[in-house]
Amino acid sequence: MKSAIKRIDTVFVPVTDIKRSEEWYLSLFPFRVVYRSEQEDYVGFRFNEPGPLQAGLTLYQTDSIPESKHLAFNFYTSDVDAVHAHFGQNGVKVSEIHGNSGMRFFDLWDPDGNSLGVVTFDEKWSIIE
Known part of the structure; x- marks a missing residue:
């Protein structure tokens, strides 16, 4: 099943x-x-x-928006710097870009304060065989 x-x-x-x-x-x-x-x-x-x-x-x-202490999901991008700049230039509240374990990512908030993420990493890295 x-x-x-x-x-x-x-x-x-x-x-x-x-x-x-x-x-x-x-x-x-x-x-x-x-x-x-x-x-x-x-x-x-x-x-x-x-x-x-x-x-x-x-x-x-x-x-009302339920309180959440963690991102619900990430959007994947191949160019986190360009996406971060684009959102910032369009008035979107964004965090700084951070890096960890081969990933680079940032958070952003929609008009209701929902926290969303944008992440990049080597897509080959995500395949576990």
Whole structure:
């Protein structure tokens, strides 16, 4: 039965203003909208790239953001310096770039204060045989 599970399909992020957050995420990430609930309290994104489906991101409307002490996930990039500069130039709150165990990464915060990460590492490093 384990082989029937193929990937992580969707990561859910709580937001207090779905329209504002949709605009923010679409302005910064290479996403396209692939789902919107009839009540407009969910909006789902996929990366705007050809090829096999990758994990998606879904924003959901909530009255308050649950407190979290850890990042829910990282975005991967091959150029962490350029992404960091781009976000900073667009008014996104970002941390400094840090390095550890062959990785370089930084944190950023969306309009609701959700903490997200951006990481880079040698992709060959991530394959364990």
